[in-house]
Amino acid sequence: MSGKTTIYDIAKKLNITAATVSRALNNNSKISEATRKLVMETAAQMNYKQNKLALALKSGKSNNIGVIVPRLDSNFFATVIRGIEEELYPHGFHVIICQTRDDKNLEIENIDALLNAQVDGILMSISNVSIEQNESFKRILKKNVPLIFFDRKANINGVSTVTINDFHGAYEATKHLINQGCKRIAHLSNNRLIEIFRDRYLGYKQAILDSGLEFDESIVIETISKVEEGRKITKILLNMDNPPDAIFSSSDFTALGAIQEIKAQGLKIPQDICVAGFANEPFTKFMELSITSVDQSPLEMGKMTAKVFLEQVRNNDTIKIEKKVILKPKLLIRKSSSKNSNE
């Protein structure tokens, strides 16, 4: 009784069949205007609400889409998801969130769980790349469930992706440091098996080579995205015989750590050393010594990912679309690397 009206209840009340009720509610094929109106009114009066589960089972469409990310409490992913949700909501889709916590097994588990829940699509940013993952991805595709990667992608045939041009972003940032007069630019990298970090590294390298500067692999250091790590590595760099005069970091957090260490050693930013990060985390703008960074347009990335998905479902059976959207990153020059200007 408690708030559960079905089409059968309406049918019984009006002495007609559930089929007729269903047709009336859906403005479907041929139904007499009289009964249509009657059913509509009775439904409203009885506070009828369509049971989406029943619909989902029948139609095979749950109207849920799964989003898998390494973690939620990062400004970047949270904002991407916001974009996805805002774009998908008007189309009646709900977003189911899963976190992998960078755990390979959890990633596989999540994919299976989402498939069992009959999601209509999976949008994800991968955590790791491995053979087992590829199995999971294939399972998704075999079920004909649209799969779209954003930001951290794997290269799989037939899968659409939405990314930013990490190479370009890193190239621009490094070029900017060179334009400031920096000659020996260190790079704080991250796991380069992940494409975004490899691309940032390559962009950095290319900018240095294009400018005729010496490329020195010994001042490229792979680490993880933590403030403390940035400090630790920077300490090592500053103690070198030939220390760098700039640091380009693939993460804002390590960039912040670098800044802390540089200051702790009594050096001046940007006069002695310039620093640039990547991701445009909110704090980079808020710092008194604001940090130069590369914006990844997370909101736009989320919306675009959702749009690519919508396009895919719209043509699901007829056309096979593989779309590679590459957003343009935006270099935000701030105090941490502005030797000349005032801002």
Add this chain to the structure above:
Amino acid sequence: MSGKTTIYDIAKKLNITAATVSRALNNNSKISEATRKLVMETAAQMNYKQNKLALALKSGKSNNIGVIVPRLDSNFFATVIRGIEEELYPHGFHVIICQTRDDKNLEIENIDALLNAQVDGILMSISNVSIEQNESFKRILKKNVPLIFFDRKANINGVSTVTINDFHGAYEATKHLINQGCKRIAHLSNNRLIEIFRDRYLGYKQAILDSGLEFDESIVIETISKVEEGRKITKILLNMDNPPDAIFSSSDFTALGAIQEIKAQGLKIPQDICVAGFANEPFTKFMELSITSVDQSPLEMGKMTAKVFLEQVRNNDTIKIEKKVILKPKLLIRKSSSKNSNE
């Protein structure tokens, strides 16, 4: 064919009925060990995956729970949701995310959509309080769907809540400013129809009264949580005949705006004016002039909210639980208000 094995497929292959297959897969009542094993093996071999939708329709439990927040891209809400997801995941629940963007109608729409999707519970932080909302809440309860508020709650009979003691947090922060020697403390407030902001205001007020200082309503100003607003209001405060010597803000963002304006006017923090915020946004710690703030333990809040929900579903039909969990806020004293110490 594409990856869709049902229990009927298994049954046909083994020349038994779907009922037997179901029983075997569920280790249910009496089933011969032989068939159980046979079914299990065949299921694995045919790559059978249970269709959760069918199960959900039959059982009335979707194993999805809805989470409604004003927005996702705030560190606080993102972290709460992370906590909820991590706690619920091991129990087989999935989290469906909805944003209200502080829009009253969207909030109602979201509730209805979640109910139609047959979620097993709704965890939410309200955006506004109004009569229509109350109607929605009643609909949830009438359907016997567990409803739990976190952080921003409404006072509704029979609904469990998880909040922090905002009064206490504000009281402590204000007390701390007084202990630093501040005599005239302004308060940047926010919409006090929302309980958390009212409580912060009341805690602030009580601390001042308890200390025998003069309480002056004219330096309590209601605004919204934006950096620019904080700047604007602070400008007004500093131009008063009798400007404040401290600012306690109910938001870290307005606190940051205050700091920017104070510095712009050539005043020193904390020597001339002390500042404290609320929420412990990541940037408050990262600033060179780190900002004193009140931590709300968002991760714990999320986990606790999930736990209260789990407890509720576990006893759903037998007991009616109304639980009010109040977490203790933690004052983090940083440079923006430390006249004496070094940290």
Add this chain to the structure above:
DNA sequence: TACTTTCGTGTAATCGATTACATTTATGAA
């Protein structure tokens, strides 16, 4: 008048699982 359309509605299958009840078969007791 007789026959074909058209319109509106009813019948029943379907989506994939669970489960109360019925039925068959095996087992043990007397």
Add this chain to the structure above:
DNA sequence: TTCATAAATGTAATCGATTACACGAAAGTA
């Protein structure tokens, strides 16, 4: 041997909606 009991499986309803097909009545045509 015979019957009661237990064990294993089958039958069919159910969750709530959609929809192909069937059917009767009304309307149109010759």
